[in-house]
Amino acid sequence: MFKKSLISVLITAAFATQGHANEAAQPFDAFISGDVGRTNSSLSGTSDNNQTDYNLRASASYQSPSNFGGQVDAVYSTNNYGNNKITNTDLAGHLFYRTDKYLLGGFLQYRSPSFTGSLADPSANAVVDVSSNLFLSEQLFWGAEGQAYFGDVTVSGQLAKQVFVNQKDISGQNIADDGYFANIKAKYFINDNWSAQGSFAYNNVNLSNNIDFGSNSIDQTIDQKSYGLNTEYRIADKPISLYAQYTHNTIDFTEANLDSDQIFAGIKVNFGSSSLKTRDRSGASLDPVLQRPTGGHIFGQNINGIGGISPI
Numbered sequence: 049m050f051k052k053s054l055i056s057v058l059i060t061a062a063f064a065t066q067g068h069a070n071e072a073a074q075p076f077d078a079f080i081s082g083d084v085g086r087t088n089s090s091l092s093g094t095s096d097n098n099q100t101d102y103n104l105r106a107s108a109s110y111q112s113p114s115n116f117g118g119q120v121d122a123v124y125s126t127n128n129y130g131n132n133k134i135t136n137t138d139l140a141g142h143l144f145y146r147t148d149k150y151l152l153g154g155f156l157q158y159r160s161p162s163f164t165g166s167l168a169d170p171s172a173n174a175v176v177d178v179s180s181n182l183f184l185s186e187q188l189f190w191g192a193e194g195q196a197y198f199g200d201v202t203v204s205g206q207l208a209k210q211v212f213v214n215q216k217d218i219s220g221q222n223i224a225d226d227g228y229f230a231n232i233k234a235k236y237f238i239n240d241n242w243s244a245q246g247s248f249a250y251n252n253v254n255l256s257n258n259i260d261f262g263s264n265s266i267d268q269t270i271d272q273k274s275y276g277l278n279t280e281y282r283i284a285d286k287p288i289s290l291y292a293q294y295t296h297n298t299i300d301f302t303e304a305n306l307d308s309d310q311i312f313a314g315i316k317v318n319f320g321s322s323s324l325k326t327r328d329r330s331g332a333s334l335d336p337v338l339q340r341p342t343g344g345h346i347f348g349q350n351i352n353g354i355g356g357i358s359p360i
Contacts, residue, residue, distance in 0.1 A: 074320045077331030078108035083291070083314025087127065091306050099129040101312070109332035111146060118143050121336045132165030140336035142193070148329070151195040155208070157336050159187040185212040189229065189337050202328055205232040208337060210253075227253040229337055231274075240323040241284065247276035272299045280316070282324050289316040289324065 087099045103125045111117030119142040126135045137160045144153025191208025208229045231249035238244060251272035278293035292313045299306040321327035 074331075075112065076108070076110050077318075077320035077327055078106070079289075079316050079318045079327070079332060080104075080106045081289075081291075081314055081316035083293075083312045085293075085310060085312030087308055087310045089306065089308035097129060099127050101125065101127045101310070103312070103314070107332040107334075109142075109334070111330060115147055116143075116145055119332055119334050121334075123336060123338060125338070129165075132163070134161065134163050136161050138336050138338065140189075142334045144193075144334070146195075146330070149197055151204075151333075152192075153194070153334070154192050155190065155206075155334070155336070157187075157189040157208075159189070159337075161185070186214045187212055191229070193334060195333070197329060200237040200325075202235045202237075202333075203233070204235070206230065206335075206337070210337075225254045227251065235328065237325050237328070240325040241282035242280070243324055243328070244279045245277070247274070247278075249274040249276075270299060272297060274298075280324060282318070287318045289318060290314075291316060 082102070082104050085101045085103075087101055089097050089099070103123070105121065105123045107119060107121045109117060109119035121138070121140040121142075123138040123140075124135065125138075126133060138157060140155055140157035142153055142155040144151050146152075187210055189208045189210045191206060193204070193206040195202055195204040206229070209226070210229055211226045229249070229251050231247060233245055233247045235243050235245040249272075251274075253270045253272075255268050255270065274295055274297045276293065276295040278291060280289050280291040282289040290313075293311070295310045297306075297308045297310070318327065321331040327333055
């Protein structure tokens with residue numbers, strides 16, 4: 049039902065804006081997108097978990113004649129694993145200065161995660177229904193970002209500080225303190241309406257010194273690496289784009305490794321820009337820090353939810 053409703057909304061919006069598809073670059077630019085995918089995650093010594101994911105995004109930008117501009121993003125991501133569901137809601141704002149050669153700017157982002165479902169309680173030998181954000185934390189990101197344009201190639205990157213706020217765990221203690229996030233992307237335009245991109249992201253999280261893991265040894269600093277490939281194709285003379293993305297994530301613990309592979313396919317409706325390349329150079333081309341939830345391992349989600357490869 050969710051998937052059918054999403055496709056219906058996007059197609060309706062596409063036909064409503066079809067008359068604007070051939071316009072030149074405009075000061076205002078926007079798009080809405082939706083995708084569905086599968087995540088396979090595995091923790092050392094355990095069996096693989098497969099999850100179904102849905103994601104919605106809306107972004108809009110404005111650039112003045114003086115080359116200063118701004119962009120806002122709203123993203124909702126949900127992961128379904130059996131009777132469990134993890135969601136992330138992200139809101140981001142960007143301010144930038146852009147020429148025909150480069151973009152320089154900064155951004156601020158807020159993330160709110162939630163978890164609903166059932167967890168095993170070994171002490172009671174029972175399954176407990178849960179609806180809360182236990183072990184999950186709201187986050188704030190702020191940092192710098194930039195783009196450089198070289199003919200048919202765009203190179204972009206972000207560097208951000210992240211802090212964890214309003215944490216709630218069973219012991220009443222904070223799980224994570226802070227960290228940083230960085231990524232770099234290279235996008236190649238095969239033509240003005242077809243692009244291919246490779247991405248790399250690195251996450252660093254500092255765990256709280258107050259957490260006692262007992263006999264389980266674990267690093268006080270956890271690092272995540274994400275590798276991504278994606279492509280987007282815009283239908284000729286239409287405001288509709290189709291895209292696909294593959295991401296591999298790795299998290300290294302002292303005694304275990306968490307790996308996940310994610311494949312997504314989606315549809316995007318473009319408003320304002322006349323081509324993918326026009327949007328890239330003058331429209332809503334910036335991404336918030338995003339991570340597809342991997343709810344198969346709840347502890348993994350607490351760390352993995354901090355960031356990763358952004359969707360197209």
